[in-house]
Amino acid sequence: MSGAPVSSTDDGLRIVALETIFAGMHVSADQSRKIDDSWPEKPKPGSLVFPDALANAGVYRIIGAAQNEAERCASEDAFTRKTSSTRLVRFRLFRWPGEGEAGLLAIVQYSFLGVNPATSCPSIGLLAHLVRNAEKWDARDEYLLETTHHDSLQRIDVLDFAGDGAHELLIESKYGGAGMAASSLQVFDLRRGRFEELLNVDSRLQYWGESSYTQALDMERTRQSHGQQFCFTKSTTFEQGDEAQTPRVTNPCYGIGEGVDFTAAADRNKRLAPAQ
8 A cells, every 4th residue: 555654563674674774783672661752741731732753652772883974963962972872763664655565664763872962963853765676675765854953753644635645745843943942844745756845834833932833734625736735724822922812823825845945955964974
């Protein structure tokens, strides 16, 4: 089935996927560990909540030296300069649409054990396209999500926006900055065997003292446009420094390409180049 998830009990294929992404490293299941990076841990009524889409996922321990610039940053303690070679990894695995059993889509979230990295790279969110050639698997394409103040993924789905099959990946990924916390909602077209970004907007935004809103995808309205627009229901509780007595609800739609910055994505993906 196109875009179908791989069963969480298919541990053999899951290990193969991790061994492909983290080539040459030691991979093992850490069955005693659970990770839930939902924020805040104890939300107050009406507060903005960032759920962890992988809170119930199994944890894998992957040991090996940092393999690229992104990992070098995430594996180094910002205060002591101590480095870690142990990753705590959670992920979701799907069949890549249109590739049957020869293609896999992995959405991977991980941090390094025992270090406190810089806020520019506390953890890593990675998208990977894995392809089987005979009995060997290779990573054909990878995409690095924004790492600044990143620590979790809020949503992971393979969806059908245009009514022609489940060919689009939707990811919500937490990021932030000074006085700001947000989650980006990104949509990728997978039909050409790579991550072609179609949309990048904030699904949650909290800018202390300035603005706060959430916007949720409206699948029915989006499908009515045959995937040419992405429509949302937006709820704003704080705008231009003024708190609303009741949330202001609007229904924006965004065209293909809204918020997408190909130059920034290309620069970020350079950090995945193998370490020299």
